[in-house]
Amino acid sequence: MGIFSNLFNKPLEPIDFGIIKTDVHSHLIPGIDDGSRSMEDTLNMLHKFQDLGYKKVITTPHIMSDYFNNNREIIYGGLEKVREAIQKVGLQIEIEAAAEYYTDTMFQDLIGKKDLLTFGKNYVLFELSFQYEPANVKEVIFELTSAGYQPILAHVERYPYYVNKWDKIEDYINRGVLLQLNLNSLTGGYGKDIQKMAQSLIERDLIDLVGSDCHRFEHLMAMESLKTNKYVHQILNKPGLLNKTL
Ligand SMILES: [Fe+2]
Numbered sequence: 001m002g003i004f005s006n007l008f009n010k011p012l013e014p015i016d017f018g019i020i021k022t023d024v025h026s027h028l029i030p031g032i033d034d035g036s037r038s039m040e041d042t043l044n045m046l047h048k049f050q051d052l053g054y055k056k057v058i059t060t061p062h063i064m065s066d067y068f069n070n071n072r073e074i075i076y077g078g079l080e081k082v083r084e085a086i087q088k089v090g091l092q093i094e095i096e097a098a099a100e101y102y103t104d105t106m107f108q109d110l111i112g113k114k115d116l117l118t119f120g121k122n123y124v125l126f127e128l129s130f131q132y133e134p135a136n137v138k139e140v141i142f143e144l145t146s147a148g149y150q151p152i153l154a155h156v157e158r159y160p161y162y163v164n165k166w167d168k169i170e171d172y173i174n175r176g177v178l179l180q181l182n183l184n185s186l187t188g189g190y191g192k193d194i195q196k197m198a199q200s201l202i203e204r205d206l207i208d209l210v211g212s213d214c215h216r217f218e219h220l221m222a223m224e225s226l227k228t229n230k231y232v233h234q235i236l237n238k239p240g241l242l243n244k245t246l
Pocket residue numbers: 025026027100154213
C-alpha cells in the first residue's frame with residue numbers, strides 16, 4: 001500500500017509555461033484599464049512572463065463603454081510605448097495587443113462596423129457580466145460569426161450562473177464559440193466552485209485556450225504555484241491547445 005500510494009502521489013515535475021509559447025489574456029498596457037498602473041509595473045510583469053517561459057503575450061485591455069472607453073488608437077498607441085520600453089531594457093519577450101470586449105451595445109456597434117481588434121485567425125475575446133447572463137449574448141455571437149470573426153469566451157469557468165450548466169456550455173460550443181480558461185482559477189483564488197468548474201472543463205476536454213488574465217504581478221506569482229498542478233499539466237500538454245499556434 002505504502003509503495004503504491006507513494007507512486008500515485010508522486011509530485012509532478014514543475015512544468016515550463018514555454019510549452020504553450022503564448023499567453024492570450026492580460027492587462028499590461030499601463031493606465032488604460034484596471035491592469036498595469038505604470039510602465040514599471042508592465043516591465044516587471046513582462047519580465048516574470050519571460051521567467052515563466054512564455055515567448056509572447058497578446059495583451060487584451062478591457063473595452064467596456066461604462067468604465068474603460070478604450071479604442072484602437074489608445075490600445076495600439078500604448079502597445080508601441082510598451083514595445084519601446086521592452087527594447088530599452090533588453091527583454092526578449094514579444095508583445096501584441098487585441099482587446100477583451102464586454103458585451104454591451106458599443107461592442108455590437110463595433111461588430112457592425114467590422115472594427116474589432118483581433119489576434120490569430122480573426123479571434124475576438126469577449127467577456128460577460130459576472131452577475132447575470134446577458135440577454136443579448138446569442139445575438140452577439142451570431143453577429144460575430146456572421147461578420148467572419150471567431151468568438152472566444154473569456155474565462156468561461158468564472159461566470160457563477162454557468163457553473164455546472166453543461167447544456168449552456170455545449171450551446172456555446174455548438175454556436176462556434178471557443179472557450180478560454182484562466183489558469184489562476186485552478187489555484188482556488190476565485191473560489192472553490194470556480195476551481196472545481198475549471199477542473200471539470202479540463203477533464204471534459206472543452207478548453208481551447210488558456211490565459212493568465214494578469215492584471216498585477218501577484219497573478220504571475222500565483223502561477224508559480226501551479227507548475228506542479230495536475231490539471232495545469234493536462235491542459236498545457238493538450239496538443240490542440242491554440243496558444244501553441246499563436
Ligand atoms: Fe481580463
